[in-house]
Amino acid sequence: MFQRILRRVTTAANADDGMSTAEYAIGTIAAAAFAAVLYAIVKGDGIVSALTSLINRALSVNF
Template sequence: MTINWIRSVKTRLGLLVVDESGMSTVEYAIGTIAAAAFGAILYTVVTGDSIVSALTNIITRALNTNV
């Protein structure tokens, strides 16, 4: 009876170690949070004064070429 009990416990522990039923949801959530954080940082950088003025200068120089 003890051997059967040990086998049963080993089998259950093996299933717990291998079970990944919630992993895809967790990975999806972490990926979504990371993408949102990256988007927020990118928005902050792009809307900063230095970037806006640099882009404006580039466009102005491109449109005011003297050929």
């Protein structure tokens, strides 16, 4: 009985060794959408001015 259950679990676990083409496509689309959102956020005026201010402050530090 135990051997039969173990064989079923092992077969089910080994049946899906990797991602299929559809899973790769969904992952690629999700990554591209995330990149587009990040690009839109970074491209905004508030972020650009904050980064410029941060860089200016870092470069004007007196040692």
